[in-house]
Structure formats: structure tokens, C-alpha cells
Amino acid sequence: MVHIRELDPSGSPLAYYGYELRRAREAAGLTQGQLGSIVFCTGSLIGQIETASKVPQRELSERLDAALGTGGLFSRLVGLVLRSQLPSWFQPYAEMEAKAAYISTYQCQLVYGLLQTEDYARAVLGVEGGRLDEMVAARLERQRILARERPPVLWVVLDEAVLHRQIGSREVMREQLVHLLGLFGKPWMELQVLPFSVGQHTGLMGSFNLLRFDDRPDLYYSENYDSGHMTANPQVIRERSVGYARLQAEALSPRESAALIARVMEERHGEQAGPEARSVAEVVVQRKQRR
Numbered sequence: 001m002v003h004i005r006e007l008d009p010s011g012s013p014l015a016y017y018g019y020e021l022r023r024a025r026e027a028a029g030l031t032q033g034q035l036g037s038i039v040f041c042t043g044s045l046i047g048q049i050e051t052a053s054k055v056p057q058r059e060l061s062e063r064l065d066a067a068l069g070t071g072g073l074f075s076r077l078v079g080l081v082l083r084s085q086l087p088s089w090f091q092p093y094a095e096m097e098a099k100a101a102y103i104s105t106y107q108c109q110l111v112y113g114l115l116q117t118e119d120y121a122r123a124v125l126g127v128e129g130g131r132l133d134e135m136v137a138a139r140l141e142r143q144r145i146l147a148r149e150r151p152p153v154l155w156v157v158l159d160e161a162v163l164h165r166q167i168g169s170r171e172v173m174r175e176q177l178v179h180l181l182g183l184f185g186k187p188w189m190e191l192q193v194l195p196f197s198v199g200q201h202t203g204l205m206g207s208f209n210l211l212r213f214d215d216r217p218d219l220y221y222s223e224n225y226d227s228g229h230m231t232a233n234p235q236v237i238r239e240r241s242v243g244y245a246r247l248q249a250e251a252l253s254p255r256e257s258a259a260l261i262a263r264v265m266e267e268r269h270g271e272q273a274g275p276e277a278r279s280v281a282e283v284v285v286q287r288k289q290r291r
Contacts, residue, residue, distance in 0.1 A: 007052060013080040018052040020077065024068045025050075039063040055085060055134045058141070082141040085134045089227050093209075096219055096230070098145050100152050102212035104244055106194075106203045108159040110167070111176060114143050115156065115183065120176040123168030154189045157247050158257075159203070160196050163264040174269040177261055184258045192251035193260050201250055202243035210237070210244060 009019035025035050025046070032050070033043030039060060048054035056064075061078040065071070086094055097103065097114075105112050110124060118140060125135045145151060166173050183189055194201065208222040217232040220240050231237075252260060 007050075012052070013077065013084045014055060015052045017056060017074070017077045017081050018050045020073065021046070021056075021064065022050040024064075024070055024073075028068055035064075035067065038067045055081060055131075055137065057137055058082070079141060079144075082134075082138045085131070085138040086142075087226075090223075093221050093223075093228050093230055094142060096211055096221075097142070097209075099213060100211040101214045102153045102155075104155045104157075104210040104212075105207070106157045106159075106209075106244060106247055107162060107207045108203060109162065109165065109207065111158070111162055111180070112156055113139055114146060114154065115180065116143075117172075117176050117179050119172045120167055123172055151188050155248070156189070156191045157194055157203075157244075157251050158191070159194050160260070163193065163261060164268065166268075170269050174265060177265040177269070180261055181258060181265075184254060190254055191257055192248065192254060193257040194247060194251045195260070198250045202246045208240060208244075210240060 007015055007019055007022075009016045025032070028035075030038075031043065032046040036043040036046045039046075040063065041060060045054060049056050056074070056078055058075070058078050061074040064074045068074075083091065083094060103114075110116075111120060113121070116124070116139065118136060121139045122132065122136050125139065126132055146154070163177065167176070180191065183191055194203070206222060208220065211219040211221065213219075217234075218237045218241075219230055219232050220236050221228060221230045223229065251257070
């Protein structure tokens with residue numbers, strides 16, 4: 001293990017975080033064990049973070065700021081650290097996604113990353129193995145843009161196959177569908193389901209996203225197994241915008257989409273869902289019907 005005094009803070013966001021943590025801890029006159037006791041973790045974990053061998057989590061970063069009086073330094077740095085855990089080919093898109101004023105997405109296989117529950121994301125990312133906790137934390141960090149005072153407008157079209165494909169256990173999938181139902185009625189978001197009955201459609205080439213900004217050209221994004229493609233080519237933007245408009249027109253209305261999600265949840269997961277989950281679905285559908 002590289003000695004902490006040799007850690008280069010310019011090496012990576014994680015190295016910079018570790019360097020600053022050690023500096024702040026020593027300035028406070030605390031050992032790693034003492035600081036760990038204050039922030040409810042082990043001294044070993046503090047040491048691993050200081051040597052850039054462990055990725056810090058947001059909750060711990062907030063506790064470190066409170067314990068060390070660093071004015072939110074680690075709460076700010078942890079965002080950079082977690083984004084750096086995303087695949088290198090995906091990071092440029094994630095940066096633009098965080099700046100977008102309007103996001104339109106069509107998803108044919110999975111729930112869009114910004115709408116995934118933690119357990120659903122863990123099941124998706126666990127297929128590849130690797131540093132699963134870090135990858136899940138990075139995905140959840142992306143979702144923080146939806147908690148802003150002014151979140152981006154988000155329009156989501158999900159293929160019906162997304163609802164039927166079981167990701168993780170039945171319980172994981174049920175909770176994911178309950179989460180989607182809870183998003184209906186958000187003033188900054190619309191969710192539609194493209195039913196199987198549509199047949200052939202303009203999204204058959206695969207999932208894609210369109211990003212719009214207040215001060216820069218629109219972007220189109222798509223990806224394959226291990227790479228992403230992003231372009232601001234006006235012709236591509238024009239073609240895919242028309243294609244997306246057709247998907248919106250062919251998809252079920254938000255009210256009908258909520259009803260379909262609730263029905264799939266009951267039919268495929270009803271035995272384990274329990275009355276509380278069904279009541280959530282019923283309330284959401286009734287709310288949409290009154291709008």
C-alpha cells in the first residue's frame with residue numbers, strides 16, 4: 001500500500017479527497033480511530049479513504065464535515081469522487097446529463113438510471129461484478145439532479161418489456177414498480193409506457209436520450225455494451241426528435257401507463273406485493289384519473 005505521505009492529490013478525485021481528509025484530521029488533532037468513533041465508522045475505514053483505497057459515501061462525507069468543521073468540503077468533493085467511479089466512456093454523458101434542462105429518454109430494456117431504486121440498480125450492475133458498492137453509489141449520485149430546487153424536466157417512455165423483465169428478485173422488481181408509480185404527478189416529469197400492441201416503431205434500434213440545454217446545442221446519446229455515442233449533429237437531432245415525438249404519440253397516456261404498471265405489478269408480483277403495494281397503485285391511478 002502506498003504511504004499516505006506519498007499520495008498525490010492531483011492523481012484523481014479520490015486521491016484529492018483522501019489527501020484533504022488526512023490534512024483536516026491531523027489539523028483537528030485526531031487519530032484515525034478517534035475520528036472513526038466520532039463519525040460512526042472504523043479507524044480502518046478512515047485509513048483506507050485517506051490512502052485512496054476506499055471510496056467514501058455521501059452520508060459519511062456529511063458526517064466528516066460536521067465532525068471536522070470543514071464547511072461542506074467533503075460533501076462537495078464526494079460528488080466528484082463518485083462520478084469518477086462511473087465507466088470512463090459514460091462520464092462525458094453524465095456530466096452533460098447533470099447540466100441539461102430537459103431530458104427525453106426512450107428505454108427498451110431497463111428502467112432509466114435516474115429512476116432506478118438502489119436494489120434494482122444493484123441487480124443490474126451486479127451482473128458485471130467488480131466494485132459493486134462504488135458503482136451503485138455512483139448511480140444514486142446521478143439521481144441527485146432530480147432533488148434540486150429546479151430539477152430538469154424529464155420525459156420517459158418505457159417499453160412495456162421493461163415492466164415484465166424481472167431484474168433481481170420479485171421483491172426488488174415490485175419495489176421498482178412501486179417507485180415508478182410514485183413518480184406520477186410530479187410537475188417536472190411525465191412517464192409513458194409503449195405497449196406491445198404498437199408493434200414496429202421508431203425505437204426499434206434501441207434506447208436513446210435527447211438532452212436540451214438553456215445555453216448550448218441539443219445532444220443525442222445512445223450506447224452499446226461498452227461505449228457511448230453522443231452528438232450535437234443537427235440532422236441527427238432532428239431525426240431522433242421526430243422519432244421520439246412518434247414514440248410519445250404511440251405510447252399510452254400517463255394515466256393509462258400508471259394503470260398498466262399497476263396491473264403488471266399485481267399480476268406478476270401480486271402474491272408477494274401485499275395489500276399495501278396494491279393500495280399505492282390504486283391511489284396513483286385514481287389520482288391520474290382525476291387530473
